Amino acid sequence: ATKMALRAGLRSKRGLTGVAVMRMQSPPVNSLNLELLTDICIALEKLEMDKSCRGLIITSNQPKVFSAGLDILEMYGKSPEHCGEFWKAVQEMWLKFYGSNLVTIAAINGSSPAGGCLMAMTCDYRIMADNPRYSIGLNETQLGIVAPFWFKDTLMNTVGHRTTEMALELGLLYSPAEALKIGMVDQLVPEDQVLTTATEAMTKWLAIPDHARQITKSMIRKPTIDKLMSNREDDVKNFVKFISKDSIQKSLGVYLEMLKKRKA
Numbered sequence: 001a002t003k004m005a006l007r008a009g010l011r012s013k014r015g016l017t018g019v020a021v022m023r024m025q026s027p028p029v030n031s032l033n034l035e036l037l038t039d040i041c042i043a044l045e046k047l048e049m050d051k052s053c054r055g056l057i058i059t060s061n062q063p064k065v066f067s068a069g070l071d072i073l074e075m076y077g078k079s080p081e082h083c084g085e086f087w088k089a090v091q092e093m094w095l096k097f098y099g100s101n102l103v104t105i106a107a108i109n110g111s112s113p114a115g116g117c118l119m120a121m122t123c124d125y126r127i128m129a130d131n132p133r134y135s136i137g138l139n140e141t142q143l144g145i146v147a148p149f150w151f152k153d154t155l156m157n158t159v160g161h162r163t164t165e166m167a168l169e170l171g172l173l174y175s176p177a178e179a180l181k182i183g184m185v186d187q188l189v190p191e192d193q194v195l196t197t198a199t200e201a202m203t204k205w206l207a208i209p210d211h212a213r214q215i216t217k218s219m220i221r222k223p224t225i226d227k228l229m230s231n232r233e234d235d236v237k238n239f240v241k242f243i244s245k246d247s248i249q250k251s252l253g254v255y256l257e258m259l260k261k262r263k264a
């Protein structure tokens, strides 16, 4: 199966042009493995260079899940070299999305824990399906792992300092209604309207002249991006050291077992 479907230059009946729709389709739960992350980065890079493209909507082709976050199997029982490569790809995805010149809208049509939530938060606007069975948040501490500073910064820039303390320390996963209340998502709609609402929202964002919007976005996000840019290698080393610890590997193993048992 292809990992991603990309429809660029969408032309709708409402005359919306220059908008690409990226649909993640990595069964069963769009966990972000090296391959999917690489595919996403290459696609975004191409769109970024395509002068006819002004906006990107990212969504999921998998039922009930936007993205299950980072693929735990890329961090569990793998060599330090592999973990390092994987982490560079996670950094790359974040840098490309957070710093994108395009208008980016996340059409969150299912659960979006951890790395999935991070990916949604890099976008300019988030629309989530109003289904109480779905959840979103940075739940890393529940796995016994610590979200790196740039995950924390992204959350803090989205929901503020105090909410970040609670959300990150407790590893909270929020229902769509709770996520709307704290500002983690911007709008809730019935599940079958997520994509059409994203398209409507895109029209509003595209009404702003690109250069003014892009410079403003960059002014707001640049300090956060620069922080990772100037610490990329240390961040990789830090990750590899942390994830290779026996205690962390054990926690990940226990968590994977729990996921399988929950299913049974």
Ligand SMILES: CCCCCC/C=C/CC(=O)SCCNC(=O)CCNC(=O)[C@H](O)C(C)(C)COP(=O)(O)OP(=O)(O)OC[C@H]1O[C@@H](n2cnc3c(N)ncnc32)[C@H](O)[C@@H]1OP(=O)(O)O
Binding pocket: 028, 029, 031, 064, 065, 067, 068, 069, 070, 071, 072, 073, 111, 113, 114, 115, 116, 139, 140, 143, 145, 146, 147, 148, 238, 239, 242, 243, 256, 259, 260, 263
């Ligand atoms: C110094 C730096 C420190 C490191 C910081 C690293 C930060 C990490 C951030 C992360 O993103 S870690 C990943 C966190 N993700 C989660 O906790 C989500 C776990 N998954 C779920 O809660 C559920 O799967 C779901 C997304 C709500 C979907 O539920 P559903 O019932 O539809 O599907 P399941 O039956 O639970 O899962 C199907 C299948 O997929 C496997 N799986 C699920 N999530 C992951 C994952 N993130 N990575 C790898 N595999 C995953 C799950 O075990 C099932 O496998 P099988 O039993 O079918 O083999």
